[in-house]
Amino acid sequence: MSQQEWFDRDFYAALGVPSTASAEEIKKAYRKLARELHPDANPDNTEVEERFKKVSEAHAVLSDPAKRKEYDRMRRLYRSGAFTGTGFPPRAGSGGFDFGDLFGSGSPFIVGDPLGGVGDVLGDLFRRAGTRTASARPRRGSDVETETRLSFREAVAGMVLPLRVSGPMVCTSCHGSGTRPGTRGTGSIVDAPCPDCQGAGIGDRTRTVSVHVPPGVSDGQRIRLPAQGEPGLGGAPSGDLYVTVRVDPDPVFARSGNDLTVTVPVSFAELALGTMLSVPTLEGQVSVKIPPGTQSGRTFRLRGRGVPHRGDAAGDLLVTVEVAVPPDLGHEAAEALRAYARAEETGGFDPRAGWADGK
Known part of the structure; x- marks a missing residue:
């Protein structure tokens, strides 16, 4: 996927909220769409499943204040013409745009990098990039939140619940290396990126997670599954998965x-x-x-x-x-x-x- 395609993505539109939406409005919009589009409620519907993935991707960015700030800033720069037609910012000294002048020495953008540091930022924002640099800083994966609904008696008795989760995961083709199977990815740039994850080492997929619901779980209780969230970058550990349990009322008890x-x-x-x-x-x-x-x-x-x-x-x-x-x-x-x-x-x-x- 090209840099321009990344910048053209409108995560606000995916969630149906304005760019000025509050964190609570984004959360409510995501929950509503997640219930409507969840694969469990739409089995074998690839179109709905694809939209569910886009909604999950949008929420992953906009629900994180740091990611949302970078996303908004990068889109403003792109629309203002700060990027060239190739999708890359001009190099320092070319008389064009200098990220160092804009963000200062503490910026995550590295002027002189073939991508001007944009590859690292996009990797942090979207968990994927067309070409991944081996010098990307390790970063723990983001925590993921989801909900499940149980009957009153299931919640009282406890159970092992198979839960389908869609979102970024370690690429099953390259096992997170980012390189095409059979090649090596040493050096500063991956010359032969994995065709499935485009060199990010991470790809979107749907998986089934076993959730051990303890007996007597109450409505609104959160269950933590360590290291079941989004994968980390640069070998860092994965985030956690938090499952909020919603319990339906019982007609008798x-x-x-x-x-x-x-x-x-x-x-x-x-x-x-x-x-x-x-x-x-x-x-x-x-x-x-x-x-x-x-x-x-x-x-x-x-x-x-x-x-x-x-x-x-x-x-x-x-x-x-x-x-x-x-x-x-x-x-x-x-x-x-x-x-x-x-x-x-x-x-x-x-x-x-x-x-x-x-x-």
Whole structure:
């Protein structure tokens, strides 16, 4: 890929944000597009997969303040005509543009380099270059962030999750050397660059990573996978991969710390007379004894039936009973209930006795 093609790439357009977008706006745009374009949601769709790669590449640059600054600066220079038609800046002393004058002695641009140092900068920005210099400074690879979604019960139980990740990785053809297989890449310039990665030693690909999700992972928790991020430059170590877990709600259970909660509908008769109630748990149904006269809203605690946790005992299951009122009584049930109400009144029971007095 030529230098001009690099400069012509509009990473802001790839994410659908203006060049003035804040870091938070870039993050939100990337997350939205990543969910829509992820290969898992679009299997065997090469067009969507290619766009996903471009979006990931754009995010990798714009989410890093240093990379974004260099990217913006290089694009401004290119548009202002600071580069020649070949895509290279003029050499020092030619009467043309001098990077040393612009950035000073501390600049990463080296005036007199055949690329004017642009190859090193582009290597840092985009993790690829048409020709790689052997003197590129070692730099640890960037950390990568992604998300995965689990069901409530998967998160509670824990699992090994195969996760597909797309982005820059060590080139499988040259194994990171940047040279064409069968040649050597010694010296300051690689004479025979690898055709797959164009001499960068790094290429985009999709791989599957096994993520060990611990039992009891909570919504929003991040899991760190060391050295599974972007590869480093010049032999430096790779960055890390951070996986944020999103947990879907469950139709039956809710969670409070390491405790599970469940509300079980019951009839008035079951609470008044007492019963053996069948209650769901993560392992199946269990029986809970409901004593006569139990009030609606009472909570029963089942020890060790909650969320497992590494190094700690599992939480509890909190079972709350709540009276369900039938929306429509049949004639026979209505007559029976009226008879009960009369007997209740005769017996002196008043459900609101002392209620208005705050007793």
